[in-house]
Amino acid sequence: MLEASGLHKRFGNQIALAGFDLRIEAGEICGLLGHNGAGKTTFARICAGLEHPDAGGVRIGGLDADCRAAHALVGLAPQEIALYPTATLRENLRFYGQLAGIGRSRLRAEINDITASMMLTKVLDRTVATLSGGQQRRAQAATALLHRPAVLLLDEPTAGADPTTRQALLAVVRDRAAQGAAVCYTTHYLPELEELDATIAVAQTGRIIARGDRRKLLSGLPSLLEIGFAAEPSGALDEQVVDGTLRITTDRPAQTLTRILTSLGDRSEQVERVEIREPTLDDLYRHLTRTATETERVH
Numbered sequence: 193m194l195e196a197s198g199l200h201k202r203f204g205n206q207i208a209l210a211g212f213d214l215r216i217e218a219g220e221i222c223g224l225l226g227h228n229g230a231g232k233t234t235f236a237r238i239c240a241g242l243e244h245p246d247a248g249g250v251r252i253g254g255l256d257a258d259c260r261a262a263h264a265l266v267g268l269a270p271q272e273i274a275l276y277p278t279a280t281l282r283e284n285l286r287f288y289g290q291l292a293g294i295g296r297s298r299l300r301a302e303i304n305d306i307t308a309s310m311m312l313t314k315v316l317d318r319t320v321a322t323l324s325g326g327q328q329r330r331a332q333a334a335t336a337l338l339h340r341p342a343v344l345l346l347d348e349p350t351a352g353a354d355p356t357t358r359q360a361l362l363a364v365v366r367d368r369a370a371q372g373a374a375v376c377y378t379t380h381y382l383p384e385l386e387e388l389d390a391t392i393a394v395a396q397t398g399r400i401i402a403r404g405d406r407r408k409l410l411s412g413l414p415s416l417l418e419i420g421f422a423a424e425p426s427g428a429l430d431e432q433v434v435d436g437t438l439r440i441t442t443d444r445p446a447q448t449l450t451r452i453l454t455s456l457g458d459r460s461e462q463v464e465r466v467e468i469r470e471p472t473l474d475d476l477y478r479h480l481t482r483t484a485t486e487t488e489r490v491h
């Protein structure tokens with residue numbers, strides 16, 4: 193549904209994108225991760241036709257992202273609020289809905305539907321300037337969702353949201369993907385990607401450095417085995433026990449634990465606690481971005 197290939201973009205001396213490739217299928221939620229300045233926003237703006245790449249291109253449903261027909265297929269919720277502050281939320285949504293070409297009676301129904309899903313019904317007739325920061329962000333996301341776009345680009349939509357409204361927004365995103373939308377979801381809050389059952393794309397210095405199924409990417413990382421001792425098993429192990437705890441990163445935690453218990457012999461009675469911590473998305477992100485930075489330093 194969305195296919196970006198070989199995107200390059202420069203702002204003066206600043207390189208924003210340097211060979212950025214990303215494909216997102218219909219019905220897929222892709223979590224786009226990356227440090228500040230990795231190029232995520234520039235990519236989203238190019239997809240929405242708001243910026244033009246210096247090289248490469250984006251296709252939306254087979255159409256060039258620069259054409260009007262492609263623009264109609266895209267909904268972008270940017271980080272910054274782009275609503276009229278002195279108009280009410282209803283007036284803003286009407287304006288954006290009309291721009292998207294939604295007919296009058298469908299527009300009324302869509303406004304009611306999206307504001308109910310986003311827990312914004314009560315503030316529909318308040319001016320945007322009087323809404324809280326979190327409400328304004330949700331209102332911004334509502335404008336992107338209103339015309340039920342086939343491609344949804346959401347740039348940190350839950351920043352500043354409380355737990356209840358965060359859940360409401362995630363439910364809408366899951367719902368839209370279930371209806372067939374391709375979703376590009378930028379976040380720095382990784383547990384959300386578990387909740388969305390998202391695939392992962394990691395951007396660094398203008399390129400995608402890892403892409404794919406979350407579980408597959410995680411399965412390439414070691415687990416952490418922690419063994420707590422009631423008394424130091426001095427001399428029995430090759431590994432160092434610090435403050436009564438032995439910590440080992442290992443691809444095979446069960447086998448490593450068996451080896452350690454065997455080496456301990458009778459002293460295994462001193463083991464008080466065993467914990468195996470599976471790698472998290474945070475570990476994956478740190479691992480990928482560190483590896484990519486080290487590779488860049490070598491070359």
Ligand SMILES: Nc1ncnc2c1ncn2[C@@H]1O[C@H](COP(=O)(O)OP(=O)(O)OP(=O)(O)O)[C@@H](O)[C@H]1O
Nearest residue numbers: 203206207208226227228229230231232233234235
């Ligand atoms: N209009 C612009 N003029 C100059 N430089 C820009 C412009 N837009 C982006 N850049 C630069 O391009 C690079 C990529 O920026 P971009 O906003 O795409 O990153 P990002 O991954 O979205 O970051 P963040 O997580 O902070 O939102 C940065 O170095 C940024 O300073």
